[in-house]
Amino acid sequence: PAASAAPAASTAHAALPSTDQPPHPAEAFLRGVLEGLLPEGEATLTIAVAPDALDLPVATLFFCSQALHRLLACLEPAPALRRRPDGAGAPLPTLTARLRAHTTGRYALTLADDGQFFRCRLPGASLSMEALTPLVGFVLKRQGSIRLARGRSTAFEIIG
Numbered sequence: 550p551a552a553s554a555a556p557a558a559s560t561a562h563a564a565l566p567s568t569d570q571p572p573h574p575a576e577a578f579l580r581g582v583l584e585g586l587l588p589e590g591e592a593t594l595t596i597a598v599a600p601d602a603l604d605l606p607v608a609t610l611f612f613c614s615q616a617l618h619r620l621l622a623c624l625e626p627a628p629a630l631r632r633r634p635d636g637a638g639a640p641l642p643t644l645t646a647r648l649r650a651h652t653t654g655r656y657a658l659t660l661a662d663d664g665q666f667f668r669c670r671l672p673g674a675s676l677s678m679e680a681l682t683p684l685v686g687f688v689l690k691r692q693g694s695i696r697l698a699r700g701r702s703t704a705f706e707i708i709g
Contacts, residue, residue, distance in 0.1 A: 572596070573603055575610065579646050582614045586621045592644045592666055599649035602656055612691065612709045613648065613658045619687050620660065620705060623680035624670040642666035651708050661704035674703060 572580070576598045583594055642665035651657040667674060676685055676697050688695045693709035 573598055575603055575605055575648065578610055579613065579617075579648060582617055583621075583644065583646060586618060587644075588627075590641065591627060592662075593641045595643060595645040597645065597647045599647070601650040602648045605648075605656065609656055609709065612693075613656075613707075616658065616684060616688060616707045616709070617646075617660065619684035620681075620707075623678075623684065624667075625672075627670055655708055657706055657708045659704055659706045662702050664702045667703035671703075674699060 571577070576596050579598070580594060580596045583596075587594075643663040644666055645659075645661050645663075647657075647659045647661075649657050662668075671678075671680070674681075674697060676695060685695060688707055688709065691709055693707060695708070696706040698704045698706070
């Protein structure tokens, strides 16, 4: 009798409505782009789209995806992560993508790390690096701007 009650309880639990809301399409788009560009297990992703950037035109999302592609394509391969078979070891670096309105008709896309991602994949990062020429050229050709901030973490702010 106890065994027959277990499936009913399991079924009742599975039938409860989900309280998780699906991500906004702009957020899902950015996550999909980053997941497609990064090898699996390279980083933990955090995506934040400000309420003032939820209704972006497709051209802006395309600009963001092309800028991310050019930025991530220039990275050196990550050194082997020191992971043990039990899954323990160094935590994955975190990448945070933020999209927000900048000025009328302009949006800012920021890709920042926790100090661990860009340091080993783009050592000595500066906008004058040959590796970043495709990104800088792409952004400037479209009347945008780009800023690189380095400190404890590294952040690229692309305005388009």
